[in-house]
Amino acid sequence: MSLKKPISLLKNRNFLLLWCAYFISAMGDHLSEMEILRMQNALGEGVDIIPLQARMMFVFFIPFFLFGPLMGMLADRYPRRGLMIFADIARIALMLFFATLIIWLSPYSADWGPYLPLLFVGLFAAMFSPARSAMLPTLIEDEQLVEANALIRGVGVLATIISAVLGGWLADNMPGVAFKADAATFAASAILVFFIIAPKSDRTQVVREERFIPQIAGGVRYILCHRRVMQLIIFGTVYWFSAAGLNSIVPAVVKHSFGLKSYQDVSMFRAYLVVGMVLGSGALFVLKDALRSEVAITWSLIGAGLAGTLMAVSTISWWSNSVAYVLGAIGIMVAGFFGSGLITSYNALLQRIVPDRYRGRVYGVLDLCTMTGLLLACGVLGIPHWEKIDRWCGLIAMGIGMLMLAVGLTSLVIRHTNQPDPIGLSITRGFNEFFCRFWYKLKRVGPCTVPREGPVIITANHSATPDPLMIYAECHHRRISFLVAKEYTGIPVAKWFIGSIACIPVERDANDANSAREALRRLKNGDALGIFIEGRIPDPGEVAEPKNGVAMLALRSGATVIPVGISGTVFRDGIAAGFFAPHRATIRFGEPVDLSEFPSKPSHEELNAATKKIHGAILDLVELNKVQPRD
Structure with missing residues (x-):
């Protein structure tokens, strides 16, 4: 290509x-x-x-x-x-x-x-x-x-x-x-x-x-x-x-x-x-x-x-x-x-x-x-x-x-x-797509591979504050509810958007069992969840370790896992600085990750292996963005 x-x-x-x-x-x-x-x-x-x-x-x-x-x-x-x-x-x-x-x-x-x-x-x-x-x-x-x-x-x-x-x-x-x-x-x-x-x-x-x-x-x-x-x-x-x-x-x-x-x-x-x-x-x-x-x-x-x-x-x-x-x-x-x-x-x-x-x-x-x-x-x-x-x-x-x-x-x-959202939210989705493409110079390479129905986890590397907006902008046919850090719900505009797409707030520094149970319930109802496998935005030069949450939810629920690679963003310290910073972002959706080799109730080693496989698929997409750049 x-x-x-x-x-x-x-x-x-x-x-x-x-x-x-x-x-x-x-x-x-x-x-x-x-x-x-x-x-x-x-x-x-x-x-x-x-x-x-x-x-x-x-x-x-x-x-x-x-x-x-x-x-x-x-x-x-x-x-x-x-x-x-x-x-x-x-x-x-x-x-x-x-x-x-x-x-x-x-x-x-x-x-x-x-x-x-x-x-x-x-x-x-x-x-x-x-x-x-x-x-x-x-x-x-x-x-x-x-x-x-x-x-x-x-x-x-x-x-x-x-x-x-x-x-x-x-x-x-x-x-x-x-x-x-x-x-x-x-x-x-x-x-x-x-x-x-x-x-x-x-x-x-x-x-x-x-x-x-x-x-x-x-x-x-x-x-x-x-x-x-x-x-x-x-x-x-x-x-x-x-x-x-x-x-x-x-x-x-x-x-x-x-x-x-x-x-x-x-x-x-x-x-x-x-x-x-x-x-x-x-x-x-x-x-x-x-x-x-x-x-x-x-x-x-x-x-x-x-x-x-x-x-x-x-x-x-x-x-x-x-x-x-x-x-x-x-x-x-x-x-x-x-x-x-x-x-x-x-x-x-x-x-x-x-x-x-x-x-x-x-x-x-x-x-x-x-x-x-x-x-x-x-x-x-x-x-x-x-x-x-x-x-x-x-x-x-x-x-x-x-x-x-x-x-x-x-x-x-x-x-x-035929949109997945009410008309008011659908208009907001359109504005978000325009903003991401114009201000962040967002470009999707290849098709969006998210299935139109059924439980699905869209998981990506976390490179900048607006990553969820970019994913949402390039997936027009599903309403994606993200797992988001609870502190974002205190920001007025973010609070409205988080509530409108039914995001799940997560305690960043705690083992939040309630959020995990809610995510599992949503998946069993056939919803689409967005989860950043690394859990946070790493500092420049830092290699973030993936968390096991995505693999655990996928294996427990049987949800399809769609890897997403995001590149071309710039790091800014602080929520507002990261949101308003200009980027030249590229996003690429991958094929579903095959987890059929793992049981629904995996051991710790099997869970680590499933996580490594999912994370590897994401990194492959990020690397592909570098090998086949948008320009």
């Missing part, structure tokens, strides 16, 4: 090329939006801007809805790099003639004609999207997925900031130039993608001779058989529905609630959204895999829901324009922060759990579902001829906020339904 540190993303040539290509093409996706609105006189007196904005998004994204699964199948069937280049070249041609196409098509429909050229641009964007998302995991290591998606999301929204401001300026000062600039961005993207050296992947497992429809159906069957994938697609759908709704009402909020009238004002307010998204991506880049994607998704939904509610509050008429603007800016920035966390996390999780041979089709279905949400929001706002709909932008924002909040709370309940 190789634990060699993967090459840094910022030194990974293929990733950098994909990253830069995405940055440039993301600029192209938004650069001409203000120019299209300008051609429709969107900020003129008496013009409702929400339907215009909604129609523009509707037309661009409907190919994702109509052809998402087909494009995903192509990404599994053909070289992904080639599909991306072809999509870029097609968009270059379209953007060069975009203004002419608008003029030609406008007479056919006053409402929809100006936006029909976007239908073809969206078609090739729908081809580009699943190919890019499916290619990314083949260029990097699994442990880099959150970091990579955060970088991609961050640079994408940075491109949106630039394109929003630049697009607004071009619309006000250089009409028509934005379309040519768009063509240049897609040309640059195609050149960068061309130089990516795509590795050979599992894509060859998809049989090309099989017909298109059965291949698409195979991807759908895979999704229907995997509940986690279905849940992630639902979360993505809610995100895009909500994002489309908020994006559509931004011009109306700026125009009516804040009293601002220029295209640049609309672009600048939208920039707060993408600033929040950049900050959200930056936070996940710093945290890397310290925050589990499932946890990030739940709290991102809740946070975005609260932010949408704040944006709705900003539209209330009793605020002055300046106060309303500040509240709205905070709301949309926070929405961007959590929205970025949501989309980054569900993408990283999908890329991690979906095999490469299905990944393109899964992303194709994801595009279908997410664009269904987007088109539903845009269609409801843009297709009917609502009377003075701009005046209802506050209620629309409130509805979106309540939807995301409800889905986030539902996600919280679902995620904790």
Whole structure:
């Protein structure tokens, strides 16, 4: 097993090329939006801007809805790099003639004609999207997925900031130039993608001779058989529905609630959204895999829901324009922060759990579902001829906020339904896991081998004060009750945690028969106990002798013994100093220790031998951490 540190993303040539290509093409996706609105006189007196904005998004994204699964199948069937280049070249041609196409098509429909050229641009964007998302995991290591998606999301929204401001300026000062600039961005993207050296992947497992429809159906069957994938697609759908709704009402909020009238004002307010998204991506880049994607998704939904509610509050008429603007800016920035966390996390999780041979089709279905949400929001706002709909932008924002909040709370309940702890303690467990991974730099090597049921003793070397927290952080499916020194129960926060996971206090300097009897009773009830075989934290350089308690309890109860090796911690004298000290901890769970050679009522020599065997298994894991270091 190789634990060699993967090459840094910022030194990974293929990733950098994909990253830069995405940055440039993301600029192209938004650069001409203000120019299209300008051609429709969107900020003129008496013009409702929400339907215009909604129609523009509707037309661009409907190919994702109509052809998402087909494009995903192509990404599994053909070289992904080639599909991306072809999509870029097609968009270059379209953007060069975009203004002419608008003029030609406008007479056919006053409402929809100006936006029909976007239908073809969206078609090739729908081809580009699943190919890019499916290619990314083949260029990097699994442990880099959150970091990579955060970088991609961050640079994408940075491109949106630039394109929003630049697009607004071009619309006000250089009409028509934005379309040519768009063509240049897609040309640059195609050149960068061309130089990516795509590795050979599992894509060859998809049989090309099989017909298109059965291949698409195979991807759908895979999704229907995997509940986690279905849940992630639902979360993505809610995100895009909500994002489309908020994006559509931004011009109306700026125009009516804040009293601002220029295209640049609309672009600048939208920039707060993408600033929040950049900050959200930056936070996940710093945290890397310290925050589990499932946890990030739940709290991102809740946070975005609260932010949408704040944006709705900003539209209330009793605020002055300046106060309303500040509240709205905070709301949309926070929405961007959590929205970025949501989309980054569900993408990283999908890329991690979906095999490469299905990944393109899964992303194709994801595009279908997410664009269904987007088109539903845009269609409801843009297709009917609502009377003075701009005046209802506050209620629309409130509805979106309540939807995301409800889905986030539902996600919280679902995620904790099958957990071994009550929901309050389960949230605490999640915070403990985050703290250990972020502050202690905790990394688990290999799987957690603790059985899901039955009596079990998890026993480890004792290297630092937070050792129990580290074990608890990396065993998600069992509630582990530790044998702890009685003095820890006098510390307020520790006392609550010790009580909540039903730890057993032990008199450190006495032969505590009551604690031993309680531990034996718990094991006979099928519980999981955590015991440090050495009984205490040894001083630096000291070799601690193991105690016989673990072996005695295991043999008397018949409990499974799981050895755990902890390394990379630093010694600090004192409970608080040890708890807050930064570590670089590695934890490794071993296979169950075979104690079948020993009787249930061992002699003193047999008990010593069993203890030596258990302790030896622990030391082997600690030594393995040194031989196969995490970096």
